[in-house]
Amino acid sequence: MAFDYVKNFPIPEKIIPPKLRALLDPVGLDPELEVEIVRFYNEQNSHGRTTEHVHFQTAVVLDGESGPMDYFRETGDGVVKTSVPIDEQGCAKEFIPSISDHDYFVASWGDRSFYAFHLAEKVWMTLGLTPRCVGNEDQRLIYDDLQLPEFGVAEGEVSSEHFSRPNHNVSWKMSNVYMRKYLWLRGARAIRSFFYKGSVPDHPDLRDLMNRNIEIEPPTRPKWYSLKLTENEDKSLLIQMWASVEVASSERCPVKSPDDLVWPGISTPMPRDGAGRLINDTPVFLDDKFLEKYEQNALFDTVPFYQWGAWRCGPSYKGVWAFNDCTRVGRNLIRTSMRELDSKYDQEILHAHAFAVTLKQVEDTDKTQEHLVAKTQRLLDQLLDLGDNLSELGKSVGLQKTASEWVKFSRQKVGENGWREYPNLCRLAQVAPLCMTQQAFLSRCKSLHEILQYIPDGYLKYLIKKNGCSSDSVRNLRNIKLLQALTNIIQKLNDQGEACNAFSSTIPCQDWNADNSALAALFLNSDLRNADAHNVQKKCLQILEKMGFDIALVNSGYGRALDFVFDGVIGSLKTINTSMEKFLGAR
16 A cells, blocks of 8 residues: 555644645656656745745655655755766766666756756656757757657756746656656656745644654654754744655556557457458548647648549658558548558557547538638649739730749649648648637638738739839739739720730720729638738628628638638639630730
8 A cells, every 4th residue: 555645744734735735745647647857946925035945856766665765865955966076087987966876857956056957868868758948048948759759748947046046946847658657667666855845824733743843753764754843933833844755656657558449330449469450441530630730730741632533631750650541531521541540659549539530420421522622722723823824924015924933833843742842832721620710710811811912013013004004003002902903904905805915005994993893802801811910800700791601600610611711712813814814815
């Protein structure tokens, strides 16, 4: 039976200060816990007086036993080492930092003015962790397991300074799973070595304890604590305590195994060591929100690609693992197979299972609905056509610009590498559930608007002025207004049966700057972008209603609204291209 530190503590539990009480508790087996392994805490009142102070280190003890042990001589220091070897050749030959001859989780050094903290070399090398540093003056080290990957396995402040008071508190935390894995690999247990000092209101039980003995220790060995009670000037009592408490054994956290999972369409779990599972092509359908974990972290590759007549997604991680057989079905489904899932790391299989869709849901899904990746490709097709048309029109009036200079997308690069060189397209086509929030919807409309802004205003103004418009009349026009003006001019010339050589003129077309209802979606999407940029989301529904969208549909989310806006913008670009192709073809 585990030793009960609270029960064996001389102060009654009900009056133990909360921070001291927490120091006496062991760590549970919850795999979601982040365990504090170092603390350097100092709380002060408004007058700058310290009211509570805690510091502790966590030692790695290999004795194979359990229960209390004598508190360590380093307990009062709060760090592993408080000095350095003397300045003499060979004096550090036998220098092995330790907490009373035990290993530690965090290598720490301090001389009561300057303190430094780093995860111990044995820990990060045993677990295969990689550090990264964030912050400016208050820098933090974060250790990740990049093989999986698993981020934030351990983290904490790098340093602190102490001149009459510390400039900030220091805390190091570590994943319970990884901490216990390390203890398991070492065959060790974790011992928290701490010092606590804090003032508490006077209490008869404390006063009685203090009257019997100012310094209190356990009646028998091991001497796992030393407690000192004194009286402050204001008659409150000061508690000072040095102690060592076992917080974790080498028992590992219970982690769910993929072998225990039951997948839709399969009645029983299928352990991966079963021969039948290696050739199992049973289809598995996932909600595409499965992709969000990968799309929103630049360490993963999630570029959509078109292959064998279908859009596919293959989340991958630095050549370590990849999903190779994921096909989009309908608006928000992904089809894969048991064989594909079984080849991945446990955490990726568990992640996929969380988004598995039942067979009934699959049957009820309209598989002909267009997903956002296909819509983004249709948008790209129109932009590539627009680049070709603008380039051709420009050449007819002496503006020698390639299609990619017009729209910033290259048909050749897309043909050779798909979207790989265009992360903006990947962001635009990220998962868009039907239940997406208004803010997420507005953010996506903003991204759509920004792609249209790639077309240079100066080139468009050049073309419009070639048709006879004055510099003053176009000076204050911007991207979409300029596209509208150019479209009005070309449509007027088409109506008059003019050929391409009639574009240059000294007299502008009539009503060249009039509103064009066929391009209204471009302007309304710009309004939605402004709603996001200026935090006036209340106008969002008014804009959608003006576009002709049934705003009752947003009660369940803005996914349908996003589809509507995409289709409207693509339709407007198609109108521009159709007009230009007719005009350019009339040579």
